[in-house]
Amino acid sequence: MLNLKFSGRYRTCDGASRREFLKVGALGAGALGLPQLLQARAEAAAAGKRSKDTSIIWLWLGGGPTHVETFDPKMTAPSEYRSVTGDVKTSLPGVTIGGTYPKMAKVVDKMALVRSFHHKNSGHGGGTHWVMTGYDNKKSDNGGPPNRPSFGSIVARVRGSNHPISGMPTYIRSGGIGSDGPAFLGPAYAPFDPNGQAKKNMTMVVPKDRIDDRKSLLRGLDRINRQVDQSGLMDGLNKFEQQAFNLLFGSAAKAFDIKAEDPKTVEKYGKGLGQQLLLARRLCEAGAGFVTLSYGGWDMHGNIANAMKSRSPQMDQGVAALIEDLHDRGMSDNVMLVISGEFGRTPKVNKNAGRDHWAPLSTLALAGGGLKMGQVVGRSAPKLDVPAENPVTPQDLMATVFHVLGIDKKTFYYNLQGKPTMMLTDGEVIRQLI
Numbered sequence: 001m002l003n004l005k006f007s008g009r010y011r012t013c014d015g016a017s018r019r020e021f022l023k024v025g026a027l028g029a030g031a032l033g034l035p036q037l038l039q040a041r042a043e044a045a046a047a048g049k050r051s052k053d054t055s056i057i058w059l060w061l062g063g064g065p066t067h068v069e070t071f072d073p074k075m076t077a078p079s080e081y082r083s084v085t086g087d088v089k090t091s092l093p094g095v096t097i098g099g100t101y102p103k104m105a106k107v108v109d110k111m112a113l114v115r116s117f118h119h120k121n122s123g124h125g126g127g128t129h130w131v132m133t134g135y136d137n138k139k140s141d142n143g144g145p146p147n148r149p150s151f152g153s154i155v156a157r158v159r160g161s162n163h164p165i166s167g168m169p170t171y172i173r174s175g176g177i178g179s180d181g182p183a184f185l186g187p188a189y190a191p192f193d194p195n196g197q198a199k200k201n202m203t204m205v206v207p208k209d210r211i212d213d214r215k216s217l218l219r220g221l222d223r224i225n226r227q228v229d230q231s232g233l234m235d236g237l238n239k240f241e242q243q244a245f246n247l248l249f250g251s252a253a254k255a256f257d258i259k260a261e262d263p264k265t266v267e268k269y270g271k272g273l274g275q276q277l278l279l280a281r282r283l284c285e286a287g288a289g290f291v292t293l294s295y296g297g298w299d300m301h302g303n304i305a306n307a308m309k310s311r312s313p314q315m316d317q318g319v320a321a322l323i324e325d326l327h328d329r330g331m332s333d334n335v336m337l338v339i340s341g342e343f344g345r346t347p348k349v350n351k352n353a354g355r356d357h358w359a360p361l362s363t364l365a366l367a368g369g370g371l372k373m374g375q376v377v378g379r380s381a382p383k384l385d386v387p388a389e390n391p392v393t394p395q396d397l398m399a400t401v402f403h404v405l406g407i408d409k410k411t412f413y414y415n416l417q418g419k420p421t422m423m424l425t426d427g428e429v430i431r432q433l434i
Contacts, residue, residue: 052406054369055284056151057277058292058338059319060177063299064127066355067344067363069098069308071113072380081347081383084305092374100312103320109374110323110332110367112433116378116387117364119343119394122357124299127342129179131362134398134427137179146179149189151401152290153182154423156189158407163287168252172283174276175294178342184415191292194256194279255286265325274318281325284335289405298341302352323367336369336404338397347384360386364397369404371433395427403429 068074073083073096086099090108097105097113104111121127123141130136133148140146149157152171159170169192173180182189258266258278269278273295280291295315300307319339326332344362345355361380367373378390402409402424415421 052404053287053334054405055288055335056155056290056338056369056401056405057280057284057322057335058152058290058340059277059315060175060292060294061298061315061339061341061363062128062177062294062296063341064124064343064345064357065298065341065363066300066304066308067115067117067361067380068347068355068384069100069304070363071097071365072115072384073098074380074382074384077383080349084349084353085308092376095376098308098312100308101316103316104323107320107323107367110327112366112371112373112375112377112430114364114366114377114392114430115380116390117340117362117392117397118387119359119362122343122359124342124357125178127357127359128177131340131342131394131397132177132179133183134394134424140179146181146183148179149183149185149423150180150191151398152180152191152292153185153189154411155290155405155407157182157185157413158405158411159289161188161192163252163289166252166287168255168283168287170287170289172288172290173292173294174279175292175296177292177294180292184421185413252286255282255288258282268325269321270314270317272318273314274321277318277322278325281322281331281335285331300345300354301350301356302354304345304349304354307354326368332368333370334368336371336401337365337367338401339363339365340397358385364392366400366433371400371404375432377430377432390432392430393427395424396430397427398424399427399429400433403434 068081069083069085073085073087075082075087075096083098087096088099088102088105089096090105092108095108095113097108119127119130119136121130121136121138121141123138125140125143126136126138129140129146129148132150133146134151135148137144137147152173156169156171161170162168163170171189171191173191173193174195176193180191254260256279258275261278261282266275266278269275273293276293276295280288280293283291297307297311319337322337323332326335326337341363343357343359346358347355347361350356361384378392379388380386381388399409401407402411407423409424409427410422411424412420412422
């Protein structure tokens with residue numbers, strides 16, 4: 001049932017008060033409480049600063065991708081340090097990337113490769129927390145809960161959890177990532193998971209014509225009651241009811257169906273990860289502000305050469321297709337792609353022909369967002385163990401994300417103890433990008 005709560009003191013002829021719920025028929029589980037949820041989220045966002053209508057697509061390489069075999073092969077280093085998969089020339093003169101990325105190499109002129117990204121936690125949980133939130137939390141390595149909200153949840157808190165026109169969720173994830181939740185911001189700002197119950201709730205359980213009948217009924221009720229409502233409540237109800245219907249039937253719901261895409265575009269992106277990247281682009285077009293994609297399998301302690309040859313192809317094809325697609329559609333200024341993991345890998349190959357955990361130097365690549373692309377930011381030391389110049393931290397990445405999304409770097413919210421807490425404390429926008 002769709003329940004609308006009204007204020008007022010008089011009773012109808014059947015004895016019901018306007019303070020009681022008016023039941024307007026079954027809309028199915030997907031619409032239960034949705035207008036009220038949208039209203040609560042919009043009210044929460046009203047206290048924040050107005051932000052740009054820009055988006056982030058965050059490709060998370062879970063497990064800790066090697067920075068050497070991805071974006072910093074350094075073939076001039078000793079054999080036990082340099083890329084075991086060789087390198088490939090890119091569209092950026094004098095710059096190479098790992099040898100398993102020939103398609104991405106053609107679009108590096110539209111990317112910024114950050115070869116000096118680093119932090120200090122080489123644990124999966126702690127490293128993930130640091131990169132996903134901008135803050136270290138050593139308890140995460142022992143299963144402790146996040147104590148800081150993720151970037152995506154902050155975006156949802158600032159903008160509101162749904163786009164005001166399309167109803168599209170602001171923060172969407174495809175595959176869970178550690179520390180990707182709202183922490184003390186509260187569950188209203190958790191990511192929307194299209195693979196979970198949330199997506200099922202968007203599926204109609206009654207025919208569309210019956211829904212249309214109920215929309216007409218709501219409009220009729222609105223016209224009748226607007227005349228007697230002096231508080232402006234009906235105007236608010238009308239707005240949030242419309243958002244609810246937009247989420248169910250508008251561009252938001254349609255964006256989740258990639259079958260509507262040109263088959264040639266689908267083929268260009270490829271399978272698996274490519275399909276997720278295509279979906280992410282569609283979601284951003286429909287108003288999503290922050291979309292995370294989880295593509296794991298990078299914890300390569302042994303035989304890294306074979307592991308890279310197995311894991312790279314989907315990423316190579318999908319990322320190249322996304323960057324070209326965003327550019328061709330004129331979306332590259334409005335959408336920024338971030339490619340990262342929780343840490344890098346040891347610069348020296350181990351006895352098992354693999355690499356182990358290494359936080360002092362990590363993988364980070366960016367594309368779009370209206371930033372200056374076609375460059376390498378920072379430089380690694382000769383043995384690929386630490387930054388040699390222009391070190392970039394997770395806080396700097398956070399500041400850059402805030403810049404792209406138009407979020408005030410002084411934004412703060414209250415934690416569970418009621419203390420005002422800055423979202424960003426000491427990070428600065430990566431200066432080479434602006």
